[in-house]
Amino acid sequence: MKIAFAASRAAVAQTARAALIGRYDDVPLEEADVIVALGGDGFMLQTLHDTQHLDAPVYGMNRGTIGFLMNIYGESDLVERLQAAEREVINPLSMTATHVDGSTSRALALNEVALLRAGPQAAKLQITVDGRLxxxxxxxxxxxxxTPAGSTAYNYSAHGPILPIGSDVLALTAMAAFRPRRWRGALLPKKARVRFDVLEPEKRPVMADADGNSHRDVVSVEIVSDPEIEHAILFDPGHGLEERLISEQFT
Structure with missing residues (x-):
């Protein structure tokens, strides 16, 4: 098994990478049967984005903080763990943002696409789903x-629902909604096309964020799941995303 090791800049991750390479060697990403990512969830997302053009699945080991997308770190039995690992496939969200100056930008997100106020006043958004206001x-x-994979991240912090993997739904969640005051969001089919239009963008500027990739001064954002792109993630048996999503609701 040819393994490529990638690590975040954190010292603990770099130390782990050196130790693992000493045991198992290392190959370039393009030659790997599997990619082992060492860091936290943010680095895992970065690795998945950076390697989406490759066929090799990604197996994460936690050298960060929470590590929801990661497995427990260990050095002694890595090959056996990789051979026994369970495979999960997730599709990213595709975001197209139009800016105040008329330009457009695009990004992919495995967790979520968020629109956030960028000034002192609350944002005013208009929501269209599949062409219907x-x-x-x-x-x-x-x-x-x-996405379901991202439903335990920012979405959960904003009191959105946890979505089981494979449920083929997306969560649309508001943060600190003032009007309608009690609106708690919506569950949408995975194939839904969501459009946000920013009302009063000059007075109430809004930024769009796709997995930490920020785009400022947007006037509209379209979001759709991209079934053509598949990200394969490996988990130790019994500790896959399905189990983690269920466990998270009882902690």
Missing amino acids: RMQELVCDGALVA
């Missing part, structure tokens, strides 16, 4: 669309 005006600190 669903909410004329949402006054809030922001709103996001999350």
Whole structure:
């Protein structure tokens, strides 16, 4: 088994990479049967984005903080763990943002695409789903669309629902909604195309964020799941995303 090791800049991750290479050698990413990512969830997302053009699955080992997408770190039996690992496949969200100056930008997100107020006043957003206007005006600190894999991240912090892997739904969640005050968001089919239009963008500037990739001064954002792109993640048996999503709801 040819393994490529990638690590975050954190000293603990770099030390782990050196130790693992000493045991198992290392090959370039393009030659690997499997990629082992050492760091936290942020580095795991970065690795998945950076290697989406490769066929090799990614197996993460936690050298960060929470490590929801990571396995427990260990050096002695890595090959056996990789051979026994369970494979999960997730599709990213594709975001197209139009800016105040008329330009457009695009990004992919495995966790969520979030619209966030970028000034002192609350954002005013209009929400359209599959070409049909669903909410004329949402006054809030922001709103996001999350995948099942990302539903325990920012979405959960904003009191959004946890979505089981394979449920083929997306969560649309508001952050600190002022009007409608009690609106808790919506569950949408995975194939839904969501559009946010920013009302009063000059007075109430809004930024769009796709897995930490920020785009400022947006006037509209379209979000759709991209079934053509598949990210394969490996987990130790019994500790896959399905189990983690269930366990998270009982902690």
